[in-house]
Amino acid sequence: RMKLNLTKVVNGCRLGKIQNLGKTGDHTMDIPGCLLYTKTGSAPHLTHDTLNKIHGVPAMAQLTLSSLAEHHEVLAEYKKGVGNFIGMPEMLIYCSLHDPVSPCPAGYVTNKVLQKSTIIGVIEGGDVMEERLRSARETAKRPVGGFLLDGFQGNPATLETRLQLLSSVTAELPEDKPRLICGVSRPEEVLECIERGVDIFESFFPYLVTERGCALTFNFDYQPNPEETLLQQNGIQEEIQYEDQIKKINTTDCNQKMTSFEINLKEKKYREDFSPLVGECSCYCCKNYTRAYVHHLLVTNELLAGVLLMMHNFEHYFGFFYSIREALKSDRLAQLKELIRRQAS
Amino acid sequence: MVPRRSPGASTPPLYHVIKTTWRRPPCPAAHVVPGNKMATGLASPASLESAPRIMRLVAECTLSRARAGELRLSHGPVATPVFMPVGTQATMKGITTEQLDALGCRICLGNTYHLGLRPGPELIQKAHGLHGFMNWPHNLLTDSGGFQMVSLVALSEVTEEGVRFRSPYDGEETLLSPERSVEIQNALGSDIIMQLDDVVSSTVTGPRVEEAMHRSVRWLDRCIAAHRRPDTQNLFAIIQGGLDASLRATCLEEMTKRDVPGFAIGGLSGGESKAQFWKMVALSTSRLPKDKPRYLMGVGYATDLVVCVALGCDMFDCVYPTRTARFGSALVPTGQLQLKKKLYEKDFGPIDPECSCPTCKTHTRAFLHALLHSDNTAALHHLTVHNVAYQLQLMSAIRASIVERRFPDFVRSFMSTMYGDQSLYPSWATEALASVGITLS
Numbered sequence: 001r002m003k004l005n006l007t008k009v010v011n012g013c014r015l016g017k018i019q020n021l022g023k024t025g026d027h028t029m030d031i032p033g034c035l036l037y038t039k040t041g042s043a044p045h046l047t048h049d050t051l052n053k054i055h056g057v058p059a060m061a062q063l064t065l066s067s068l069a070e071h072h073e074v075l076a077e078y079k080k081g082v083g084n085f086i087g088m089p090e091m092l093i094y095c096s097l098h099d100p101v102s103p104c105p106a107g108y109v110t111n112k113v114l115q116k117s118t119i120i121g122v123i124e125g126g127d128v129m130e131e132r133l134r135s136a137r138e139t140a141k142r143p144v145g146g147f148l149l150d151g152f153q154g155n156p157a158t159l160e161t162r163l164q165l166l167s168s169v170t171a172e173l174p175e176d177k178p179r180l181i182c183g184v185s186r187p188e189e190v191l192e193c194i195e196r197g198v199d200i201f202e203s204f205f206p207y208l209v210t211e212r213g214c215a216l217t218f219n220f221d222y223q224p225n226p227e228e229t230l231l232q233q234n235g236i237q238e239e240i241q242y243e244d245q246i247k248k249i250n251t252t253d254c255n256q257k258m259t260s261f262e263i264n265l266k267e268k269k270y271r272e273d274f275s276p277l278v279g280e281c282s283c284y285c286c287k288n289y290t291r292a293y294v295h296h297l298l299v300t301n302e303l304l305a306g307v308l309l310m311m312h313n314f315e316h317y318f319g320f321f322y323s324i325r326e327a328l329k330s331d332r333l334a335q336l337k338e339l340i341r342r343q344a345s
Numbered sequence: 346m347v348p349r350r351s352p353g354a355s356t357p358p359l360y361h362v363i364k365t366t367w368r369r370p371p372c373p374a375a376h377v378v379p380g381n382k383m384a385t386g387l388a389s390p391a392s393l394e395s396a397p398r399i400m401r402l403v404a405e406c407t408l409s410r411a412r413a414g415e416l417r418l419s420h421g422p423v424a425t426p427v428f429m430p431v432g433t434q435a436t437m438k439g440i441t442t443e444q445l446d447a448l449g450c451r452i453c454l455g456n457t458y459h460l461g462l463r464p465g466p467e468l469i470q471k472a473h474g475l476h477g478f479m480n481w482p483h484n485l486l487t488d489s490g491g492f493q494m495v496s497l498v499a500l501s502e503v504t505e506e507g508v509r510f511r512s513p514y515d516g517e518e519t520l521l522s523p524e525r526s527v528e529i530q531n532a533l534g535s536d537i538i539m540q541l542d543d544v545v546s547s548t549v550t551g552p553r554v555e556e557a558m559h560r561s562v563r564w565l566d567r568c569i570a571a572h573r574r575p576d577t578q579n580l581f582a583i584i585q586g587g588l589d590a591s592l593r594a595t596c597l598e599e600m601t602k603r604d605v606p607g608f609a610i611g612g613l614s615g616g617e618s619k620a621q622f623w624k625m626v627a628l629s630t631s632r633l634p635k636d637k638p639r640y641l642m643g644v645g646y647a648t649d650l651v652v653c654v655a656l657g658c659d660m661f662d663c664v665y666p667t668r669t670a671r672f673g674s675a676l677v678p679t680g681q682l683q684l685k686k687k688l689y690e691k692d693f694g695p696i697d698p699e700c701s702c703p704t705c706k707t708h709t710r711a712f713l714h715a716l717l718h719s720d721n722t723a724a725l726h727h728l729t730v731h732n733v734a735y736q737l738q739l740m741s742a743i744r745a746s747i748v749e750r751r752f753p754d755f756v757r758s759f760m761s762t763m764y765g766d767q768s769l770y771p772s773w774a775t776e777a778l779a780s781v782g783i784t785l786s
Contacts, residue, residue, distance in 0.1 A: 040719035041712070047726050048707045049444055071715050074691050078711065087707045272468060284441070288480045292472060296435065296464045303439035303671075303722055 002118055002145055004031075004176050008328070012167075013194050015328040018178055021092050027059055031178060031199040032190075032324050034317070035062035035094055037207050041086030043314070044207050045306040048087060053284040054311055056318035060092035062202055064099040094120075100153070100183050100204045118145030120180065123169055126151060132165055136172035146178040149198065153183020163192055170197030187218060187261055187320060188344040191337050194324065206313035209262050213298045215277040215309055216316040218261035218343050220323040222336040260345045265309075270295040283315035284308075397606045399579055400425070400638045400659070406752045409781040410630055410657030413747040416452075416638060418536040419577050420476065420484040423451045425638065425659040426743055428650065428736045429486060430667055434459050435469075435479040438667055439726040440733070442481045448702065448734050449741070451483045452536070454662050457529050458490035458521065462512055466532035474534030485535040486662070489526045489568075491542040491583070492643075495615070503543060505560065523567035527580070531573045539609065540568040542583040547615035547622075554587035557612075561585045562599045569603065581640060583611035584629055588621045597632040607638040610658070614643035619773035623652065627780060630657030647676070647739060651759050652777050654743055655752070666736050670728035673717045676735040678762045682710070684728070689714040702734035753783045760785055 006016035014031060021027040036043060036058050043051050043061075051057065063082065068075070075082055083089050095117075121144035125131035139147060149169065152162045170179060178199045184190065185205035193201070209216055258264055265277075276286035277294065285294070285308040297305035327336040404413040416423040430437055430445070431454045437445050445453065455475055460466070464478075472478035475485055494501050494508050502509045507522030523541040530538040541564050543557040565582050572580050582600045586593035600608065610629045613622055626641060633639050638659045644650065645663020653661070666676060673685040675696045682689065682696060692710040704713075704727045716724035746755035756778060764770050767786065775785055 039721040040716055042716055042721050042723045045439070045722050045726070047444075047703065047723055047730065049447075049703055049730075050441065050726075053443075067719065074711055074715070077691055078693060085709070085712055087712060271464065272471065274472060284443075288442075290472070292464070292468070293435075293478055293480075296478075300434045300459075300463055302434055302436045303725065304436040304441070306722055307439055307441065307726065 001025075004178055006175065009175075010328060010331060010333065011195060012197055013328055013333060014175075014197060014199055015325060016199075021059070027092050029059045029092065029200075030325055032194045032201070032321065032328075033060075033199070034058055034185075034201040034203040034321050035060050036091070036314075037062055037100075037203045038064075038086075039099070040067045041082065041088075043310070044210065045303075045310040050284075050307055050311060054315045054318070055282065056315060056322055058203070058318065058321075060094050061088060063093055063095045065095055065097050066099050066102075068095070094180075096148075096182060096202075098182070100185070100202050101207065120144060120146045120148045122148045122150050123173075124150055125169075127162065127165065129165060129168060132169050133172060136169045140173055144177070146180060147173055149179060149181040150183075152181060152193075159184065159189055159192070163196060166193065166198070167196045173197070186259065187220075187340050190320075191324070191333075191340060194333075195337075203314065203317055206317040207310070209259075209313050210306060210309040212258060212264070213266045213305065213309070214258055214262040214264050215294070216261055216313045217263050217278050218316075218320075219339060220320045220336065222323065222327055222332055222339050260343055265291060265294050266298045267295075277312050278316065281312065281316065283312045285312040397575075397579065398636060399606045400636065402636070404748045404750070406655075406747055407750070408753050409655040409778070409783050411654050411743075411747050411752050412635075412657065412659060413744045414638070414659060416484075416660075418452070418484045418579070420482065420536055421451060423484060424741075424744060426650075426654045426740055426747075427452060427660050428645065428740045429454050429660065429662040430733050430736070431456075431662055431664045432479070433664075434463070435475060437733075438671065438729055439722060440729050442479060444703075444730060445481075445733070446483065448730065449737050450733065452486060453481070453484075455479075455485055455487045455533065455535060456490070456493075457487050457526055457533070457539075458493040458510070460487075460533060461490065461521070461529045462514065462519070466529045470532045470534075474532075476534060484537070485533075486537040487530050487533055487535040487539065488642075489530070489539040489541040489583075490521050491526075491539070491544045491611070494544050495546050498546075505563075507541070523564040524571040527568050527571040527573075531578065534574075535578060537579045537581060537607070538572075539581050540565045540583055542585055542611055544585070544612060545587060547588060547613055547617040549587065554589060555592055558585045558587070558592050558596045562596065565600060565603055565605075569605070579606040581605060581607040581609050583609040583642070584633075585612045586625075587612055588617055588625060590624070590628055593625055593628055594632065597629060601632070601634060605637075607640060608633050609640040609642050611642050613641070614663075619771065620776070623656065623773055623777035623780075626653055626658065627656050627777065633657075645736065647678075648760075648763060648771065648774055650736075650739065651743065651756055652774050654747075655756060655778055655781050655783055657781075666732040667729055670732040671725045673724070673728065674732075675713075675728055676732045678759075680763065684710060684713050685717050686714075696731055697735070700731065700734060700738065702731050704728070704731040704734075756783055757785055 001020060003020050004018050006014055008015050016031050018029040021029060038061055041063055075085060078085050083091060083093050121139040121142055123135045123139055125135040152166055179197060180200040181193055181198045182202060184193055185202055190201055270291040273291040275291055277291060278286055289308060294308055327333045399417050400414050402412055402414045414425040416425060429452050433456045435455055469475055469478050500511045507520050510519050526541040543560040545553055545557045582603060582605045584596050584600055586596040610626060613625055630639055640660035641653050641658040643663055644653055644661045645665045650661055675682045675684055677697050689710045694710060695705040696710060697705055713727055746752045760770055
């Protein structure tokens with residue numbers, strides 16, 4: 001049976017592993033961690049080959065029931081389970097009711113009984129403290145495998161007010177069961193939620209970045225050498241000033257503004273930039289292609305743009321989560337948080 | 346990591362993942378004739394001896410005109426007959442160069458017209474050529490831009506000087522002359538470059554066809570004269586003449602006097618009937634030198650490939666397999682599967698159980714059907730991988746049958762699988778094959 005082992009808890013942040021996962025019970029998931037975001041059972045833009053080129057892919061993929069519901073008859077007849085159907089037989093699968101990228105209004109969540117699966121209890125209650133506490137306490141009494149914190153998503157402004165609520169909610173939950181949150185994926189918000197007892201996140205943020213033709217470039221290296229720090233601080237300052245101007249101009253296809261964690265490769269300045277997307281990134285895109293090339297792909301509306309950006313953005317994002325776990329191990333989360341905070345604006 | 350602001354000296358990453366080393370084979374001809382000798386347009390028969398021989402014949406069908414061979418190009422050898430997928434804008438649509446390499450592709454196409462506009466030859470030159478820009482370690486062939494004269498006819502105007510295009514992107518006018526086309530292709534650094542030809546649609550008749558044929562000969566001479574890199578880039582001539590046998594014959598006679606490493610058969614694969622099509626192909630191959638490659642442009646349907654190999658062609662290109670993939674159509678030995686159709690909803694087999702491509706090894710028709718009905722582009726990439734694999738596997742099978750001296754049997758088996766009953770065989774194919782000694786009954 002699935003078991004959560006906490007290695008340590010620092011200022012409310014939980015570091016550990018969920019073990020005995022999967023049909024054979026030998027899969028493990030690191031927390032804090034994220035799920036691999038998929039659309040209709042496939043990572044966006046990526047085939048088996050291109051997905052396998054990404055380093056640090058999470059052990060668990062998120063499928064959305066909304067995308068699979070129309071195929072439930074097919075799945076029933078297939079009989080070999082959804083993991084095999086989507087061509088990811090070795091992956092752990094988490095099925096969420098909604099797609100975080102195209103969500104329904106809160107309150108439309110219902111329980112579904114799934115055989116042989118672990119049920120996650122959903123915590124609701126809107127913005128009302130009393131209701132939140134009631135939901136948390138009642139759900140905690142049930143024999144669920146973990147908890148999904150729903151209704152905390154929204155724009156950055158609303159999350160702030162809800163963070164207080166979040167602390168109170170997680171305080172009511174048993175320590176030995178994982179806590180997932182839906183609809184929260186931005187780096188600075190992830191850290192805030194980890195500090196309030198959340199373990200698992202969705203990885204749709206790198207997907208949104210990809211869809212607007214951008215590449216994640218934020219720095220999560222919280223322990224560079226001092227000279228590096230100075231250079232990067234200067235770099236960050238310039239970057240932030242420039243991005244501030246650009247952000248005001250760029251609104252995106254996904255109704256989300258570009259963040260300061262990314263660069264917009266459609267910009268003319270990248271036309272002759274033959275450096276990789278991110279200097280020391282070891283992803284397939286950065287090792288083999290240049291900013292100029294990805295710019296060209298975006299300008300000419302070529303499909304490969306989405307493929308390469310998704311590969312980079314996922315790898316960058318998974319690297320971020322790795323650095324969170326490392327920071328927790330060495331008690332340096334405050335440094336990482338400060339680094340991220342400086343880049344968020 | 347925050348990127349450095351200074352424009353570091355880093356060279357573009359080349360071939361990190363594709364581990365095949367590439368090196369130039371020894372230049373086949375020690376005494377390549379420099380371009381400007383041909384400026385007068387006169388060529389003596391003796392010049393034929395000095396043209397670089399880039400093709401080595403390995404086997405010939407004793408019945409038909411089919412040949413198996415090997416091209417020796419700057420970025421490695423290429424087995425022929427070969428199908429070259431088309432990556433117009435420096436990308437094979439949604440698949441990476443590593444995926445393309447893994448499928449066994451060793452030569453693909455880029456397009457001068459498109460790349461000449463975006464991102465432009467100067468930028469590509471800075472990126473270490475088209476190979477460096479798109480990270481492709483194997484061979485590239487670039488079309489000259491001539492075909493766009495037909496496909497974008499509303500935006501173009503042809504004079505003796507060249508083709509004047511109005512850019513669909515910014516309305517700006519550009520002149521694509523033989524010199525400019527070669528200049529761009531020299532900058533791109535492709536291994537095979539094409540002359541700029543005066544292309545007319547195969548459905549056009551009358552004096553325009555003759556005018557275009559003669560102009561193509563003059564433009565060939567201008568391309569030869571303008572070519573700066575004959576030692577690393579092979580300039581092919583393109584035989585024109587429409588569907589008129591005597592015009593084709595004249596063109597063949599003239600162009601084969603020129604000192605080029607290879608010949609393409611152009612102006613076909615438009616709207617003409619298949620009966621006319623094959624006759625022009627057969628006429629062309631009968632008059633082209635045996636020791637130089639024959640590139641039939643714009644041909645890619647399976648049956649057409651098989652028949653035209655029998656007629657003596659070595660190289661082919663076509664957007665069809667990659668384009669049809671993006672419409673949800675998978676190529677199979679019996680034709681094609683329109684995977685979006687409901688009939689595949691619960692089909693739990695692969696596209697083709699005999700196919701060794703990654704798509705067929707990992708996914709079912711049912712899953713691809715479901716994915717095609719979503720907005721995840723991965724569906725298109727799965728099919729692109731498969732369709733390219735299908736084409737390349739077909740050419741491999743054709744080649745093996747030629748080498749093993751059983752090509753006619755291969756043709757018979759192919760036709761039977763594709764069409765079933767003999768009464769369903771397309772008559773043009775039956776006639777074309779019969780003309781070179783292959784009977785289908």
